[in-house]
Amino acid sequence: MNLPDYLSKNDKVAIIATARKANKEDLKPAIELLEKWELQPVIGSSIGLEKHQFAGSDKQRAKDLQQQLNDPEIKAIWCAKGGYGTVRILDRIDFSVFKKNPKWIIGYSDVTALHSHINNFEIASLHAQMCLGVATKSEASRETLRKILFGEELNYQFPSSKMNKTGTAEGELVGGNLSVLYSLCGSNSAINTQGKILFIEDLDEYLYHIDRMMQNLKRNGMLEHLAGLVIGGMSDMNDNTIPFGKTAEEIIAETVAEYDYPIAFNFPAGHIEDNQALIFGRNIKLKVTDRGSKLNYLKD
Structure with missing residues (x-):
């Protein structure tokens, strides 16, 4: 199994929406948490988009995910929200760059579709809380996420x-x-x-x-x-x-x-x-x- 590199201070973490819509204001606690960990949040183009319940069209959400997968400066991708929709974009994604240079994919619930898909590439991923609602979860939820991202024993x-x-x-x-x-x-x-x-x-x-x-x-x-x-x-x-x-x-x-x-x-x-x-x-x-x-x- 290919394990993505652990993060270091000042690394960039992209926040994107692969399913339901999310706006930047709701992401403020997650952004502040990343900054507290001395990481650099990067807001993806899917944040703030809206097409019915989705964060923009399938094409728009796939474009954002593709961009973050291919960008060598992005060391992790944190999904903003679940609901439904990730499976709709899987077949639009070219994972060839990601397979050569894997990075952490973070999320749960609907993001299971993405976890399961990339598990078949023999690449590890991170089942953890979404960006939205980060302040409502336990301290252990946040701390276990931090420990994994920075390679600490858990x-x-x-x-x-x-x-x-x-x-x-x-x-x-x-x-x-x-x-x-x-x-x-x-x-x-x-x-x-x-x-x-x-x-x-x-x-x-x-x-x-x-x-x-x-x-x-x-x-x-x-x-x-x-x-x-x-x-x-x-x-x-x-x-x-x-x-x-x-x-x-x-x-x-x-x-x-x-x-x-x-x-x-x-x-x-x-x-x-x-x-x-x-x-x-x-x-x-x-x-x-x-x-x-x-x-x-x-x-x-």
Whole structure:
């Protein structure tokens, strides 16, 4: 796996919108945070554009992403907002320069489409909070992002769950938003999960949708040969008038019950206040015990 260079003081970080619209005023806390870290924020051309819910047209958003990918002075690209739309521009992008000179792609939720796509190039990326709402997230959310960008050591401990499956596993960390991963199945952006540790999270889905997506991943062979499974926030789920009868976590646990790899719920990432950063593409060690779970990055 090709790991982008870590950042140094005065490096430039581009802020762009690959999906929903965002304006510069709303980005002020993120800009101030980058400046606090002695980095130089660069506002992309997609910021402030508007076409219905999108930050301009697909062509405009793709042009901004392409420019930041190709610019050698830009060392990281921080996505402003999720929602929906990143998948619409993937096939417009020429990644040839990026493959030779990778840089950090930062974001989560809808940005999972971009993470998954570039994971197939054997390039690591950063699942972390968006620019918008940065002030509303936990201090750990911001600090884990900073530590990763500057190459500092970072490991995680998180509480146990009665649905955990104990054990230890090592493997490459991949994943992201369950709905987006589901939508990429069958495309050239779908991730290969064999022998890897999969992380999933989601927001505002009907419970039967969670079941449908998990069944789809299972029938596609994406769950059977995992090294391990990590579940983050499953937030603000919806139910029908006639209840589905299980929580999102219970649906996930039931779907993978037959497999022997370790499973850890309660990881602090996703559409929650404590959205801690993860490096997709890095090899990790996952240890799940009755007393809690640990996720540690292995040496490159």
